[in-house]
Amino acid sequence: MQDLTERQETILALVVHEYIESAEPVGSKSLVQRFLLGVSSATVRNEMLALTEAGLLRQPHTSAGRVPTEEGYRYFVRRLLGDTDLPPDEKRLISHQFHQARPQVEEWMRLAASVLAQHSSALSLVSAPRPERAVFKHLELISTRPNQALLVLVLQGGDVRQQLLTLQEGMDQDHLSLLADQVTRVCVAQTAQGVRTQAGLSGGLSSVVMRLVAGLMVQADTLAAGEVFRDGLTNVLAQPEFAEPGSAQDALRLLQEQAFLEDVVSRALQPAIGGVQVVIGGEGAWSELRNWSMVLARYGAPGFATGAVGVVGPTRMPYGHSISCVRYVAGLMSELVTESLAG
Amino acid sequence: MQDLTERQETILALVVHEYIESAEPVGSKSLVQRFLLGVSSATVRNEMLALTEAGLLRQPHTSAGRVPTEEGYRYFVRRLLGDTDLPPDEKRLISHQFHQARPQVEEWMRLAASVLAQHSSALSLVSAPRPERAVFKHLELISTRPNQALLVLVLQGGDVRQQLLTLQEGMDQDHLSLLADQVTRVCVAQTAQGVRTQAGLSGGLSSVVMRLVAGLMVQADTLAAGEVFRDGLTNVLAQPEFAEPGSAQDALRLLQEQAFLEDVVSRALQPAIGGVQVVIGGEGAWSELRNWSMVLARYGAPGFATGAVGVVGPTRMPYGHSISCVRYVAGLMSELVTESLAG
DNA sequence: GTTAGCACTCTCTACGCGCGAGTGCTAACG
DNA sequence: CGTTAGCACTCGCGCGTAGAGAGTGCTAAC
Numbered sequence: 001m002q003d004l005t006e007r008q009e010t011i012l013a014l015v016v017h018e019y020i021e022s023a024e025p026v027g028s029k030s031l032v033q034r035f036l037l038g039v040s041s042a043t044v045r046n047e048m049l050a051l052t053e054a055g056l057l058r059q060p061h062t063s064a065g066r067v068p069t070e071e072g073y074r075y076f077v078r079r080l081l082g083d084t085d086l087p088p089d090e091k092r093l094i095s096h097q098f099h100q101a102r103p104q105v106e107e108w109m110r111l112a113a114s115v116l117a118q119h120s121s122a123l124s125l126v127s128a129p130r131p132e133r134a135v136f137k138h139l140e141l142i143s144t145r146p147n148q149a150l151l152v153l154v155l156q157g158g159d160v161r162q163q164l165l166t167l168q169e170g171m172d173q174d175h176l177s178l179l180a181d182q183v184t185r186v187c188v189a190q191t192a193q194g195v196r197t198q199a200g201l202s203g204g205l206s207s208v209v210m211r212l213v214a215g216l217m218v219q220a221d222t223l224a225a226g227e228v229f230r231d232g233l234t235n236v237l238a239q240p241e242f243a244e245p246g247s248a249q250d251a252l253r254l255l256q257e258q259a260f261l262e263d264v265v266s267r268a269l270q271p272a273i274g275g276v277q278v279v280i281g282g283e284g285a286w287s288e289l290r291n292w293s294m295v296l297a298r299y300g301a302p303g304f305a306t307g308a309v310g311v312v313g314p315t316r317m318p319y320g321h322s323i324s325c326v327r328y329v330a331g332l333m334s335e336l337v338t339e340s341l342a343g
Numbered sequence: 344m345q346d347l348t349e350r351q352e353t354i355l356a357l358v359v360h361e362y363i364e365s366a367e368p369v370g371s372k373s374l375v376q377r378f379l380l381g382v383s384s385a386t387v388r389n390e391m392l393a394l395t396e397a398g399l400l401r402q403p404h405t406s407a408g409r410v411p412t413e414e415g416y417r418y419f420v421r422r423l424l425g426d427t428d429l430p431p432d433e434k435r436l437i438s439h440q441f442h443q444a445r446p447q448v449e450e451w452m453r454l455a456a457s458v459l460a461q462h463s464s465a466l467s468l469v470s471a472p473r474p475e476r477a478v479f480k481h482l483e484l485i486s487t488r489p490n491q492a493l494l495v496l497v498l499q500g501g502d503v504r505q506q507l508l509t510l511q512e513g514m515d516q517d518h519l520s521l522l523a524d525q526v527t528r529v530c531v532a533q534t535a536q537g538v539r540t541q542a543g544l545s546g547g548l549s550s551v552v553m554r555l556v557a558g559l560m561v562q563a564d565t566l567a568a569g570e571v572f573r574d575g576l577t578n579v580l581a582q583p584e585f586a587e588p589g590s591a592q593d594a595l596r597l598l599q600e601q602a603f604l605e606d607v608v609s610r611a612l613q614p615a616i617g618g619v620q621v622v623i624g625g626e627g628a629w630s631e632l633r634n635w636s637m638v639l640a641r642y643g644a645p646g647f648a649t650g651a652v653g654v655v656g657p658t659r660m661p662y663g664h665s666i667s668c669v670r671y672v673a674g675l676m677s678e679l680v681t682e683s684l685a686g
Numbered sequence: 687g688t689t690a691g692c693a694c695t696c697t698c699t700a701c702g703c704g705c706g707a708g709t710g711c712t713a714a715c716g
Numbered sequence: 717c718g719t720t721a722g723c724a725c726t727c728g729c730g731c732g733t734a735g736a737g738a739g740t741g742c743t744a745a746c
Contacts, residue, residue: 063708063726142481234596243588253577370739406695406739
């Protein structure tokens, strides 16, 4: 694509800006008189024509104002959106909200989702911080009934998985503890693969338990997303683009699907920590998200545990603010995760 | 309220039935010709007038058909809705879907929510099975960093709570295990109150740990609902009564609120297992739910762990089907919980 | 008690009209 | 050659009107 002139860029930026505010097609005349440009509406019209031919703007109807296309938003975000940052008092507010949370990961996630939804007026997603690969840390077996035990598996990073276990023969708590200790000693610091190998080397009950543990670890590995917190659903439902019933339906259905979340999270995990990724209009990958955009970022301590945060809203989204919001919250979450690792 | 004649009841039932199907006010004439009643439309009109004066029907406009009032729905559900049951093949389908789940509580809950949403075309809620009072079962302390530990608290019934713990002085795993064993020995089978008392009797680090444990247990006690799974959001958004944007907003916001869920779940936990509760139009308690109904049931093993399942949809809801659906799913969940207790 | 008939009410849809916003084009200007 | 004023044209939107259709309440007859 050929580069735009400076004036064309200004106009594109203004159209995007205005449309994001008003949700209505913006015309040449209103633009001129609202921003006191030094040119006439006719000139603006000519430039708009050029932008329309370049595929950055479009007209909903023959004689309506202009609306940015997806391509237009992309150009805007990539080239025209300067490095924005949250105003200091908004930062203070958010950080204040965060630091009164109880020190539990779910609490942080719930809070991050709530804060993001509130400050971005969009739908927020927060996935649990997870290690790239599950690494065995500790096993505990707790007797519940004569021939039943609760298996509690702690992974490196603090992830806890549990499963009920039916035993052929009754075992008391002492025997179970002994068994758990044996398994822990052998498996500590192993990956799923390693645990499975160990299971092959030993026999009897401990082999069975190890196989179970390996299964749980494989499960943890396959789920990139794990638990996902959402918030701010009503925010997006209030947007005028979803006024007609059914218009938001496909997208909302998609947002409930675990497979989609996996997809999004793994995508968000690509870039380095600190980088924010903007996906506009489904980007070809998800047709249901034609009118939606996502702002995603990774957080956590790389190599130990990372997760994704992001907001989802209409393409007509205040990108600057959303991006700085997501970046800031990702930063806070990273701090919390790192702190909890460092002690 | 005076009793209705048999014919009036028939007409009320038909109006409810028709309106649930079509979502449009039902008139006397269409009723007669559709159901081949042995009377004329004028007669039906007279009866409808009586029902309107009794507060069971109302007219949206002076010359429109009749629509059931909340009171009308209540009468219908209480007196006219015979004991319905799911057709055998639907039962088989649901039970089949259930029995291929992995044996984990979250899995069951997710599944129950999904099944209910699918079969009732409404929004479903499933709360985790929880004991009425948290009872201490087992404590484990796992070293993560030199002066940090992960506290894993197992409650009777298999509920697991965890929290990170920062230590003043470094302790290795052996010391931590010893400490955990001490605490476990003293606190086993105690309620939150009991653990707090024990904390007062002992001193040093174990007292600190016990106080923490008591805090977690109190937390568990206060949260009647705990984790709640939802599904089928798009089902209700597709309903014609929520066509205007914003009409569903209040209710959806309410459905996200933990406080509300607590309220609903504690209400659902009132009746005996097997009983299904129908809340029509918010029942005065929740004004946001004026156009909504809920069908709730309790499940689990009383005395050990119980939770709530239910569906939420427009007042214009196929009550018969929803009720049998909820009852059946609650039954299945009860079986699963009981099985997992009995081993 | 039931029914046929009738006048009435009210919603919904279509249609026509004018307004206003916005456009593209053309010709004139610096 | 870029810019601008002017103008004819298009289209969506709001509004009032008219007619169809559905449904009602009332009355009088069976």
